[in-house]
Amino acid sequence: MRLNVRAYSRVNVRTFDRPAIEAVQHSPEEVMSNVDNAHFDLVVIGFGRGGKTLAAAMGRSGKRVAVIERSAQMYGGTCPNVGCVPTKSLIHQAETGAGHGEAVEKTRNLTTKLRGVNFVTLDSINSVSVLTGRAAFVDAKTVEVSAGDDRLTVTGDTIVINTGAEPVVPDIPGLAGSSRVHTSTDLIGRENLPRRLAVLGGGHVGIEFASMFAQFGSEVTVLDQTPRILGREDDDVAAAAEQVLVDAGVQFVLDAQVIRLTETDEGAKLDYRRGDGEDSIVVDAVLVAAGRKPATEGLGLDRAGVATTAGGAVEVDDHLRTSQPHIFAVGDVKGGPQFTYVSLDDSRIVADQLAGRRTRSTADRAHIPYTLFLTPPLARVGLTERDAREQGYAVKVSQKAVADIVSMPKAKILGETRGLMKFVIDAETDQILGAALLSVDAQELINTVTLAMRHGVTATDLRDAIYTHPSSTEAFNEVLSASRS
Numbered sequence: 001m002r003l004n005v006r007a008y009s010r011v012n013v014r015t016f017d018r019p020a021i022e023a024v025q026h027s028p029e030e031v032m033s034n035v036d037n038a039h040f041d042l043v044v045i046g047f048g049r050g051g052k053t054l055a056a057a058m059g060r061s062g063k064r065v066a067v068i069e070r071s072a073q074m075y076g077g078t079c080p081n082v083g084c085v086p087t088k089s090l091i092h093q094a095e096t097g098a099g100h101g102e103a104v105e106k107t108r109n110l111t112t113k114l115r116g117v118n119f120v121t122l123d124s125i126n127s128v129s130v131l132t133g134r135a136a137f138v139d140a141k142t143v144e145v146s147a148g149d150d151r152l153t154v155t156g157d158t159i160v161i162n163t164g165a166e167p168v169v170p171d172i173p174g175l176a177g178s179s180r181v182h183t184s185t186d187l188i189g190r191e192n193l194p195r196r197l198a199v200l201g202g203g204h205v206g207i208e209f210a211s212m213f214a215q216f217g218s219e220v221t222v223l224d225q226t227p228r229i230l231g232r233e234d235d236d237v238a239a240a241a242e243q244v245l246v247d248a249g250v251q252f253v254l255d256a257q258v259i260r261l262t263e264t265d266e267g268a269k270l271d272y273r274r275g276d277g278e279d280s281i282v283v284d285a286v287l288v289a290a291g292r293k294p295a296t297e298g299l300g301l302d303r304a305g306v307a308t309t310a311g312g313a314v315e316v317d318d319h320l321r322t323s324q325p326h327i328f329a330v331g332d333v334k335g336g337p338q339f340t341y342v343s344l345d346d347s348r349i350v351a352d353q354l355a356g357r358r359t360r361s362t363a364d365r366a367h368i369p370y371t372l373f374l375t376p377p378l379a380r381v382g383l384t385e386r387d388a389r390e391q392g393y394a395v396k397v398s399q400k401a402v403a404d405i406v407s408m409p410k411a412k413i414l415g416e417t418r419g420l421m422k423f424v425i426d427a428e429t430d431q432i433l434g435a436a437l438l439s440v441d442a443q444e445l446i447n448t449v450t451l452a453m454r455h456g457v458t459a460t461d462l463r464d465a466i467y468t469h470p471s472s473t474e475a476f477n478e479v480l481s482a483s484r485s
């Protein structure tokens with residue numbers, strides 16, 4: 001049976017660069033004969049971060065592995081193709097003054113290269129087969145892969161579900177089907193810069209796109225149903241981040257329910273209700289950034305006896321086993337925090353299980369940091385000051401505005417002195433409970449703070465450490481010397 005093998009050979013030639021094509025080791029016929037004998041030690045559904053890491057490790061140890069990916073444009077998964085990497089590339093281009101068209105082109109070239117590298121990394125392992133087609137369970141051990149009229153059935157001793165998440169499109173009249181409405185996936189590659197952009201949702205995706213498009217020159221309005229953006233953060237941190245966005249020209253319509261979209265000669269008209277009144281804005285494009293839901297549609301989880309949660313995520317235990325002990329789920333599809341590095345850590349837990357060690361579980365995963373890539377970025381880990389006080393800690397706060405940190409000339413060298421650094425410390429034990437860093441290099445600094453928290457390094461030790469100069473980390477010498485209770 002010929003499943004997509006020629007299809008992905010063609011895709012290689014069209015979209016991958018020359019070294020990547022040459023690195024593909026085996027001919028289509030060899031892959032096909034491999035695939036025809038369709039029992040595998042491990043079947044991974046979805047080419048995401050966790051699944052591909054596991055597939056490569058198992059394949060290199062000699063196990064027969066199939067990785068099923070529904071789209072040849074998604075080898076490597078969401079992050080390198082339509083998520084973290086293209087958005088951060090566009091943000092970097094916007095920050096360094098590139099035009100939008102040039103930025104889209106550079107970003108497309110980058111993602112094409114990464115897609116090729118991802119494909120070749122798995123395809124060059126002899127015992128790993130990449131099958132390009134949509135997967136659906138037939139039963140608990142059997143998965144059907146379909147691509148056009150082609151069908152292939154594979155079986156696996158172990159199966160890992162790694163299908164990720166997809167955008168939620170709220171049920172607002174006029175939204176679905178409008179050519180002016182985009183998800184992050186298609187807005188990344190759109191070549192025409194919208195003059196007026198409405199962003200529906202002020203979460204991670206919404207804030208990053210708002211910041212980026214404002215820097216490219218769009219008039220951006222963020223609409224959210226909640227009374228404030230970044231509502232989980234401390235008020236002073238959220239206010240500082242909001243001010244950065246307002247300075248970039250972003251407008252906010254908060255506590256608003258969008259009730260309909262109407263196409264007009266001037267553009268898409270969004271009517272919204274706020275308090276007792278109704279108002280509207282007219283824009284050229286709308287980005288729907290209202291959250292992402294686990295991608296389980298059409299997977300046939302019921303046929304496999306795999307249970308899901310009320311929210312539609314694949315239900316897993318602390319070792320990421322589903323209700324079927326030989327089926328695991330990793331990454332966004334299992335619910336919880338949606339970050340690439342969580343999917344990667346999921347793969348470590350599953351690898352640990354498959355090796356029979358049982359030393360890891362999701363319960364030991366303390367302090368997951370995250371970064372919102374506005375300009376400058378906002379990075380966070382652990383408790384906010386508000387949470388720490390609510391939980392009854394004797395709280396000490398060390399905080400400074402970046403502009404006031406004398407011993408951090410890096411910010412002044414770069415001309416980016418906006419933001420603040422804030423540490424929340426347990427006054428009794430000197431342990432760091434949390435940090436919010438709205439600062440140049442915050443996406444790097446937060447990893448040092450997280451490591452300190454995980455290993456019980458005290459705030460005093462972090463303050464008195466030797467750091468290179470000029471760097472952003474040396475700000476810790478000064479910020480951690482300031483304190484209030």
Ligand SMILES: Cc1cc2nc3c(=O)[nH]c(=O)nc-3n(C[C@H](O)[C@H](O)[C@H](O)COP(=O)(O)OP(=O)(O)OC[C@H]3O[C@@H](n4cnc5c(N)ncnc54)[C@H](O)[C@@H]3O)c2cc1C
Pocket residue numbers: 045046047048049050051068069070071074075076077078079082083084085087088133134135136162163164165184205295298299330331332333338339340341343
């Ligand atoms: C715009 C945007 C920006 C982001 N920025 C960041 C960031 O800066 N940092 C960060 O850590 N995270 C970021 N994220 C989140 C991050 O991309 C995800 O958490 C991560 O990619 C999830 O990986 P995963 O392993 O769950 O699966 P994914 O990488 O989502 O892979 C799932 C794969 O499964 C395939 N698939 C789905 N159904 C089937 C099926 N039935 N058969 C076969 N294949 C199937 C899909 O095509 C996809 O390739 C961002 C997300 C978005 C949307």
Ligand SMILES: NC(=O)c1ccc[n+]([C@@H]2O[C@H](COP(=O)([O-])OP(=O)(O)OC[C@H]3O[C@@H](n4cnc5c(N)ncnc54)[C@H](O)[C@@H]3O)[C@@H](O)[C@H]2O)c1
Pocket residue numbers: 170200201202203204205206208223224225226256257258289290291292337338339370371372373
């Ligand atoms: N830098 C990063 O690490 C990064 C970047 C982008 C995305 N991500 C991941 O992707 C996930 C999804 O991002 P997201 O921004 O789509 O979701 P999100 O959950 O972060 O935010 C969704 C926002 O949409 C709002 N919303 C929902 N329905 C609405 C409606 N009908 N009208 C107005 N507002 C509405 C919510 O109030 C919320 O503020 C994030 O949770 C994050 O884990 C991470």
